[in-house]
Amino acid sequence: xxxxxxxxxxxxxxxxxxxxxxxxxxxxxxxxxxxxxxxxxxxxxxxxxxxxxxxxxxxxxxxxxxxxxxxxxxxxxxxxxxxxxxxxxxxxxxxxxxxxxxxxxxxxxxxxxxxxxxxxxxxxxxxxxxxxxxxxxxxxxxxxxxxxxxxxxxxxxxxxxxxxxxxxxxxxxxxxxxxxxxxxxxxxxxxxxxxxxxxxxxxxxxxxxxxxxxxxxxxxxxxxx
Amino acid sequence: xxxxxxxxxxxxxxxxxxxxxxxxxxxxxxxxxxxxxxxxxxxxxxxxxxxxxxxxxxxxxxxxxxxxxxxxxxxxxxxxxxxxxxxxxxxxxxxxxxxxxxxxxxxxxxxxxxxxxxxxxxxxxxxxxxxxxxxxxxxxxxxxxxxxxxxxxxxxxxxxxxxxxxxxxxxxxxxxxxxxxxxxxxxxxxxxxxxxxxxxxxxxxxxxxxxxxxxxxxxxxxxxxxxxxxxxxxxxxxxxxxxxxxxxxxxxxxxxxxxx
Numbered sequence: 001x002x003x004x005x006x007x008x009x010x011x012x013x014x015x016x017x018x019x020x021x022x023x024x025x026x027x028x029x030x031x032x033x034x035x036x037x038x039x040x041x042x043x044x045x046x047x048x049x050x051x052x053x054x055x056x057x058x059x060x061x062x063x064x065x066x067x068x069x070x071x072x073x074x075x076x077x078x079x080x081x082x083x084x085x086x087x088x089x090x091x092x093x094x095x096x097x098x099x100x101x102x103x104x105x106x107x108x109x110x111x112x113x114x115x116x117x118x119x120x121x122x123x124x125x126x127x128x129x130x131x132x133x134x135x136x137x138x139x140x141x142x143x144x145x146x147x148x149x150x151x152x153x154x155x156x157x158x159x160x161x162x163x164x165x166x167x168x169x170x171x172x173x174x175x176x177x178x179x180x181x182x183x184x185x186x187x188x189x190x191x192x193x194x195x196x197x198x199x200x201x202x203x204x205x206x207x208x209x210x211x212x213x214x215x216x217x218x219x220x221x222x223x224x225x
Numbered sequence: 226x227x228x229x230x231x232x233x234x235x236x237x238x239x240x241x242x243x244x245x246x247x248x249x250x251x252x253x254x255x256x257x258x259x260x261x262x263x264x265x266x267x268x269x270x271x272x273x274x275x276x277x278x279x280x281x282x283x284x285x286x287x288x289x290x291x292x293x294x295x296x297x298x299x300x301x302x303x304x305x306x307x308x309x310x311x312x313x314x315x316x317x318x319x320x321x322x323x324x325x326x327x328x329x330x331x332x333x334x335x336x337x338x339x340x341x342x343x344x345x346x347x348x349x350x351x352x353x354x355x356x357x358x359x360x361x362x363x364x365x366x367x368x369x370x371x372x373x374x375x376x377x378x379x380x381x382x383x384x385x386x387x388x389x390x391x392x393x394x395x396x397x398x399x400x401x402x403x404x405x406x407x408x409x410x411x412x413x414x415x416x417x418x419x420x421x422x423x424x425x426x427x428x429x430x431x432x433x434x435x436x437x438x439x440x441x442x443x444x445x446x447x448x449x450x451x452x453x454x455x456x457x458x459x460x461x462x463x464x465x466x467x468x469x470x471x472x473x474x475x476x477x478x479x480x481x482x483x484x485x
Binding site for chain 2: 121123124126127128129130131132133134135137141142145146149220
């Protein structure tokens with residue numbers, strides 16, 4: 001690989017394309033962040049429904065989780081974008097992708113949450129009841145802080161999967177990192193170089209995310225039995 | 226006896242599936258009394274205690290706290306379950322200490338005591354801290370206020386759990402085999418705290434296998450056998466004049482303790 005900045009070399013081409021590459025990186029990071037937020041908020045709510053809901057709510061949540069886990073993400077993305085359009089619902093490609101990824105990861109977060117909540121010893125809920133805390137307060141002050149610690153490792157995994165999953169948005173024409181890299185290749189045919197560049201970007205994002213998770217785990221390490 | 230009972234249980238029944246674990250328990254606890262339930266495991270002592278605090282729901286009979294039915298209200302002939310809010314309010318009037326301590330592991334000793342004070346009773350943090358400090362001092366753990374449960378011994382954890390329950394100033398304190406999970410050398414410190422509470426006039430209902438302690442602090446003892454009250458009375462009556470063979474054999478297992 002030639003690392004000089006002469007015209008026709010990789011670094012030169014990459015520098016020339018910096019605006020669209022950075023824009024692609026931005027789209028990847030933004031769509032990941034939005035999907036993670038959606039998945040976390042909706043996933044926790046659905047997890048509460050799975051663990052404590054009335055039977056019909058549990059059933060609905062269970063159906064949703066099993067459905068989402070059984071469908072390839074790509075199908076979900078295509079359906080959200082093209083399928084909804086058939087019913088007259090037009091969603092911009094970016095948002096269709098974010099919604100599909102968020103909806104998919106919601107199912108994972110919900111399952112993780114349920115598992116985490118169920119691993120908190122029953123005595124914790126009983127002790128919280130015994131001091132007269134209402135259901136919401138039992139959840140907020142006693143169960144969730146303990147469940148979060150247990151949810152953290154799988155939650156970070158889900159985050160990593162989402163970042164990687166955003167590459168699928170290129171299929172519906174969202175110019176995220178992968179597609180913007182491919183657009184460059186189409187111009188300069190430096191296929192290996194630009195794929196490597198994309199790889200490095202993805203690694204940096206996911207390494208940072210994993211470190212963030214590890215930091216949170218250390219911060220909550222007082223939580224032992 | 227003209228004063229009304231603080232806790233009045235009448236013909237309390239409870240099934241788990243097809244198994245009837247409580248077959249009609251009658252029990253009265255008056256203000257300031259210490260009442261103890263003894264009996265073999267499986268006799269229903271713990272289940273009864275948990276029914277008083279609505280951790281289990283009895284399905285027959287009636288439990289009254291200060292005259293109010295626990296968990297239900299009567300609408301004509303049928304029992305209607307109270308709303309979650311009302312049940313939480315009833316639980317707040319009853320404190321409970323568990324066999325496994327059940328301290329909140331993500332909170333310090335002080336925060337464990339303060340949680341109910343601030344989030345249930347709506348006290349300010351400053352006031353709650355003052356109360357928590359007072360009670361942690363009473364159980365001899367003032368200097369452990371900022372320790373997490375995992376940094377405390379079993380006996381210390383159980384004393385924090387007692388402080389957490391008393392700090393709420395409950396009408397009644399329930400103790401469910403609170404020394405059973407402790408190493409033998411740690412039992413005395415917990416019993417000491419309980420004895421001090423009893424002497425201060427706290428109304429207590431306890432399930433215990435510490436017969437010597439039960440005999441010493443109780444005003445009233447009930448021997449439960451297979452879901453029924455087989456014998457009840459003053460400690461001296463129950464321990465010295467066991468009427469049934471089952472109570473005799475039950476007490477016989479603790480014989481070594483009494484002969485000392």
